[in-house]
Amino acid sequence: MPKLRQSPLSLTIRIDISDDAWIGHGKIELLEAIADCGSISAAGRAMNMSYKRAWDLVEETNQIFGRDVVQRQVGGKHGGSTALTDFGKELIKRYRRIERVAATAAYDDLAALKSDVTRRKRIS
């Protein structure tokens, strides 16, 4: 696969599902942290977020899509931990892909904006 050009400026995206519901980098980073840490509370700590706040964000995401993004693992080696559901994993993949194709498509304009900022720094 050809290596993607690194975007000149970072593009953060928010996907607006309805007037009061969206998916942004906050919810996605939290899901990624849950996958890494194996628990909502540990993921919240890793992101300097209270357990309540982390739970609320997970629950909000469940509500938006009408299906769960995380599941409890019972028994076995990982008993007691929390993992992403297949849908939760798919959601992260889609968000990151949208972010990547968006940044790639906007490459030239981002480069032009970056040169505006760089020019200023050189002058000051």
Added chain:
Amino acid sequence: MPKLRQSPLSLTIRIDISDDAWIGHGKIELLEAIADCGSISAAGRAMNMSYKRAWDLVEETNQIFGRDVVQRQVGGKHGGSTALTDFGKELIKRYRRIERVAATAAYDDLAALKSDVTRRKRIS
């Protein structure tokens, strides 16, 4: 020019200039309102924003790029009003173009996400 397909879900973008400086839809919509209203205070009112908040956002944008995005108009028919500088107009155009190409590039993934939401509504 071919008509662009309407994006299935709205994509809001934030361009991160540095760790603590970004351009998002808030600043861009304010600049558009200043262009429409001819004054920062009227633009702020139109956006339910205090004059101080509106000024702070304009000043922050000036600082990020090291050049002014608005200018006072003195004398003539529009004396006493505030207009965008050429750079301010260019910034809006670039931001909106980045938003458009990003949404176009991410079309298929946005459509898939939208169908996830729609499916849920049909079930509930």
